[in-house]
Amino acid sequence: MDIQTATFLIVGLTFIVYIGIAIWSRAGSTNEFYVAGGGVHPVANGMATAADWMSAASFISMAGLISFLGYDGGVYLMGWTGGYVLLALCLAPYLRKFGKFTVPDFIGDRYYSQTARTVAVVCAIFVSFTYVAGQMRGVGVVFSRFLEVDITTGVIIGMGVVFFYAVLGGMKGITYTQVAQYCVLIFAYLVPAVFISIMMTGHVIPQLGFGAELADGSGTYLLDKLDGLSRELGFTAYTDGSKATIDVFFITAALMLGTAGLPHVIVRFFTVPKVRDARSSAGWALVFIAILYTTAPALASFARVNMIDTINGPDAQGTAYEEAPSWISNWEKTGLITWDDKNGDGRMFYAGDERNEMNIDRDIMVLANPEIARLPVWVIALVAAGGIAAALSTSAGLLLVISTSVSHDLLKRNLMPNISDRQELLYARLAAAAGICVAGYLGINPPGFVAQVVAFAFGLAASSFFPAIILGIFSKRMNKEGAIAGMLSGITFTAAYIIYFKFINPAANVPDNWLFGISPEGIGTLGMLINFAVAIGVSRMTAETPQPVQDLVESIRHPKGAGGASAH
Amino acid sequence: MAFKTKEQAAAYWKANIRLMLTLLAVWFVVSYGFGILLVDLLDQVRFFGFKLGFWFSQQGSIYTFVVLIFVYVARMNKLDRDFGVQEDDS
Numbered sequence: 052m053d054i055q056t057a058t059f060l061i062v063g064l065t066f067i068v069y070i071g072i073a074i075w076s077r078a079g080s081t082n083e084f085y086v087a088g089g090g091v092h093p094v095a096n097g098m099a100t101a102a103d104w105m106s107a108a109s110f111i112s113m114a115g116l117i118s119f120l121g122y123d124g125g126v127y128l129m130g131w132t133g134g135y136v137l138l139a140l141c142l143a144p145y146l147r148k149f150g151k152f153t154v155p156d157f158i159g160d161r162y163y164s165q166t167a168r169t170v171a172v173v174c175a176i177f178v179s180f181t182y183v184a185g186q187m188r189g190v191g192v193v194f195s196r197f198l199e200v201d202i203t204t205g206v207i208i209g210m211g212v213v214f215f216y217a218v219l220g221g222m223k224g225i226t227y228t229q230v231a232q233y234c235v236l237i238f239a240y241l242v243p244a245v246f247i248s249i250m251m252t253g254h255v256i257p258q259l260g261f262g263a264e265l266a267d268g269s270g271t272y273l274l275d276k277l278d279g280l281s282r283e284l285g286f287t288a289y290t291d292g293s294k295a296t297i298d299v300f301f302i303t304a305a306l307m308l309g310t311a312g313l314p315h316v317i318v319r320f321f322t323v324p325k326v327r328d329a330r331s332s333a334g335w336a337l338v339f340i341a342i343l344y345t346t347a348p349a350l351a352s353f354a355r356v357n358m359i360d361t362i363n364g365p366d367a368q369g370t371a372y373e374e375a376p377s378w379i380s381n382w383e384k385t386g387l388i389t390w391d392d393k394n395g396d397g398r399m400f401y402a403g404d405e406r407n408e409m410n411i412d413r414d415i416m417v418l419a420n421p422e423i424a425r426l427p428v429w430v431i432a433l434v435a436a437g438g439i440a441a442a443l444s445t446s447a448g449l450l451l452v453i454s455t456s457v458s459h460d461l462l463k464r465n466l467m468p469n470i471s472d473r474q475e476l477l478y479a480r481l482a483a484a485a486g487i488c489v490a491g492y493l494g495i496n497p498p499g500f501v502a503q504v505v506a507f508a509f510g511l512a513a514s515s516f517f518p519a520i521i522l523g524i525f526s527k528r529m530n531k532e533g534a535i536a537g538m539l540s541g542i543t544f545t546a547a548y549i550i551y552f553k554f555i556n557p558a559a560n561v562p563d564n565w566l567f568g569i570s571p572e573g574i575g576t577l578g579m580l581i582n583f584a585v586a587i588g589v590s591r592m593t594a595e596t597p598q599p600v601q602d603l604v605e606s607i608r609h610p611k612g613a614g615g616a617s618a619h
Numbered sequence: 620m621a622f623k624t625k626e627q628a629a630a631y632w633k634a635n636i637r638l639m640l641t642l643l644a645v646w647f648v649v650s651y652g653f654g655i656l657l658v659d660l661l662d663q664v665r666f667f668g669f670k671l672g673f674w675f676s677q678q679g680s681i682y683t684f685v686v687l688i689f690v691y692v693a694r695m696n697k698l699d700r701d702f703g704v705q706e707d708d709s
Contacts, residue, residue, distance in 0.1 A: 272668030
């Protein structure tokens with residue numbers, strides 16, 4: 052069986068499963084459409100949250116990114132997991148007790164203000180569209196690489212599948228397909244990682260192989276070998292960083308706080324039956340995420356040693372191009388590896404200085420791993436299915452936030468308060484359908500700045516939602532004037548900084564010009580501090596919070612009496 | 620009111636905040652402390668084939684995060700029962 056047949060078979064099978072689940076779990080009310088009826092088991096919700104959270108970028112790009120960054124890659128590992136501690140301890144249980152459908156619901160009610168609600172809706176829609184465009188692109192890329200259809204066809208197939216289960220099933224359909232998608236993607240990630248770990252270190256568990264001696268009998272530790280190789284080739288040692296400490300600190304914080312402020316993650320905790328389920332559900336989500344996130348850095352180091360050894364040869368003199376393994380020429384066709392024989396010796400050489408002749412795309416580390424490790428074709432097909440599952444699950448979660456924001460926050464709670472539940476459900480489905488079309492369009496015609504706006508989305512979430520929600524729970528004194536002023540100043544500062552360095556004057560984007568040496572990726576943390584400072588300052592100078600709102604805050608602080616999520 | 624007295628409500632909230640801050644202190648120390656600020660110092664120590672600071676940054680902090688959440692869940696569920704504000708098993 053060739054790779055393409057195997058891929059069609061495995062990807063097709065997973066699609067049948069997703070569609071079958073969608074038909075079984077279609078939504079009959081807004082309650083089911085928005086929060087799956089509030090009856091999802093915490094472990095299942097943890098799995099769904101993990102699939103929701105881990106995007107095509109986590110699956111395809113992260114290990115490769117770490118493999119090129121070494122120690123500095125730790126910002127992504129800590130940043131994208133540490134946020135769950137904040138979610139579990141500071142946000143999820145209280146928002147579940149609050150018991151509405153969306154983040155703008157909370158902001159609007161807690162700050163007794165339509166302005167605050169509108170600011171939150173605009174942020175939620177913007178953040179979600181930014182993300183979803185990248186996901187659709189990911190589906191297209193995986194399709195085109197493994198099934199040899201063009202990217203546009205790939206995006207349209209992906210849109211069709213998401214359309215089917217998101218529009219039909221709403222949150223209920225999405226939750227149970229995400230559980231299935233998590234199983235597919237984690238299996239697809241672990242199988243090659245385990246094989247490579249055994250091959251290189253003799254350990255079955257990649258996390259142990261990461262810190263073990265190489266299996267070649269040399270008695271050298273994997274990471275020592277990698278540090279040695281890196282230095283010889285003119286890179287910084289793998290386990291040392293090259294970013295400034297303050298920048299590493301701020302980027303990590305921005306990613307953590309952004310994670311805890313992302314609407315499509317927060318809304319998942321509205322789907323469980325009880326407050327204590329919201330607490331444990333965050334724990335389960337992190338367990339399922341940690342399985343992939345602790346494997347990724349191990350995979351990154353295995354793949355890097357493997358790659359350097361393959362290209363530079365055992366004697367570090369370069370490998371003759373004719374003798375190169377077939378995966379190099381396979382991936383050369385896609386343009387992800389290029390070789391430029393600068394010194395004309397017919398040998399490939401990879402280095403961090405002027406001796407370098409290779410240009411290697413970071414995505415190849417996960418996608419080509421099964422071929423590098425000479426694994427059977429079904430494993431390669433499985434990786435394709437895993438990449439598609441990661442992209443589909445995240446896009447579905449984001450589309451739901453978009454459709455809920457439009458039908459619930461904008462129409463029901465703002466413009467058309469008199470519509471019935473059935474009408475609202477219809478609008479939710481229409482908004483989801485429209486959202487998929489826009490996302491598909493952005494996937495086929497990606498704006499040049501998709502990669503840059505990811506930093507934007509995290510920075511925005513960190514500097515707007517996170518302080519507003521935290522203060523809303525932990526400070527009764529916080530009033531609408533403070534919250535709105537805080538959100539606006541946090542967002543404006545963060546957006547201005549990012550827009551300046553990423554779009555207006557990208558040439559100036561070097562550490563010397565940065566404020567306190569903080570890169571645009573990490574500036575959301577400073578934006579958050581400004582938000583907190585402005586919000587607290589303004590609230591001390593303006594009218595006190597009304598008594599009913601103080602009672603609301605009092606009531607979300609303990610679990611007793613939490614009912615199911617409701618619209619009113 | 621779910622609490623019998625105002626003092627009960629205040630005591631519950633105080634215990635909750637104290638637990639949260641203690642766990643967040645650990646959260647901060649393993650990631651920002653061991654993984655970032657003290658990384659060069661800890662890298663002097665070997666932990667199997669890892670430098671210790673590097674291990675905290677790429678492995679240890681994540682394991683600690685998982686443990687922290689489950690400690691929080693267990694402690695909070697107990698606190699809820701002690702103050703009689705747990706959810707009814709319906």
